[in-house]
Amino acid sequence: MTGWIAADWGTSRLRIWALNVGGEVTGSAASDEGMRHLTPDAFEPTFLRAAVGLLPEVGPVEILICGMAGARTGWQEVSYAAVPCVPIARPERIKTGDPRLHVSIIPGLSQSTPPDVMRGEETQIAGFLKANPGFDGVICLPGTHTKWVRVAEGRVQSFRTAMTGELFDLLGTRSTLAGLLDDGWDEAAFDEAVNRAVRSQSALAADLFSLRAAGLLEKVAPGAVRARLSAVLIGQEVASMRPIWQDQPVALIGDATLADLYHRALKAAGRDAERFEAGELTLAGLCAAFETLREDAQ
The missing domain is CATH 3.30.420.310 (2-keto-3-deoxy-galactonokinase, C-terminal domain)
Incomplete structure (x- = not known):
């Protein structure tokens, strides 16, 4: 039985995992409909199509998303946490039309000097630090926009x-x-x-x-x-x-x-x-963020 759903919505791809209350993956789905292919009003129907086999027929399910769904042109814009800070700030709830969907999106990170932003990578960093809590060094996240992140004392200090x-x-x-x-x-x-x-x-x-x-x-x-x-x-x-x-x-x-x-x-x-x-660390970071949602609900 699905306890909650995690998703990583990038610029070019959407990945979804269903998890039970113990954090074990019970199902997964993927779609090539990334943010760059969608307008804000298309996110909810796109998610429903991709996650159709993972959603309950009735009743709400908690859905936690990282990545570009929280961008200005995404599903709904959520905030940035300014560095230096821990990788993941408290996820922010967004409005949805389908009553089954209780959706929260993880905020990105921002830097004022020099100006910089990230969305999605902060969740991978959190997953990495969960397994390597004492890491003091640099994390490089290659991609369309590669991030170079200075990490120390469990916090993102700066990035380019x-x-x-x-x-x-x-x-x-x-x-x-x-x-x-x-x-x-x-x-x-x-x-x-x-x-x-x-x-x-x-x-x-x-x-x-x-x-x-x-x-x-x-x-x-x-x-x-x-x-x-x-x-x-x-x-x-x-x-x-x-x-x-x-x-x-x-x-x-x-x-x-x-x-x-x-x-x-x-x-x-x-x-x-x-x-x-990256995939394993993204899911680990989403699980860590979901714990904050559970703590808030208690």
Whole structure:
């Protein structure tokens, strides 16, 4: 029997878990209808479609959501907690039309100097700290907008965001590099290029044009330009974030493939990192946040 429902609603994807009162997963569902595909009035019907096999026929169920559902263009905007602070602030209740849905959304985190925000990653950080309560270092969360987060004493002290994944998508589909990219991937080309990128003294824009020139002047193996583009973007990002991660233990939380690329870039820059699976930590963070809801209800 479902005790409550947890959800991670990102920009491109929705993941849902049904849990019993003991916190064990009893079912799950997923949808490709992320925030970027939806208007605010479409969130509730989208959730109902995706969670149809997990919802009770009658009676209310507590639903706790992290991620972009709480953004300004999401289901309903919820607040940001300003750093330094614990990763998860008290979830905020939103209004719904279906009487079965008692929905709360976890607030994001904000930073005033330099200006920065996150939604969703704070829940992964909370899940990581639940398993590693004494961690004092940097958490890197690779993604469309990669986060570099300084954590100490159980609190997020500061963070920076790099929109590297979005740049990769834009450059690979809408720039003059797009015609040189194919669907392949050259591992050796990535490693060679990332070793150069973490030490590059050139402007990013100049290194990017060099990729175009090389693609026109040289015989390039399939997948090489795509791999080199990824390497230049990730490598220069890692190098620019050196003041954050230097002399600190680094934990990587994210999709295994992308986390591996950041791991290799960090290693090329002289820093090793331990990798963790994002889905498990997201659910652990949601469970930790649900405990605060239960405490409030008692």
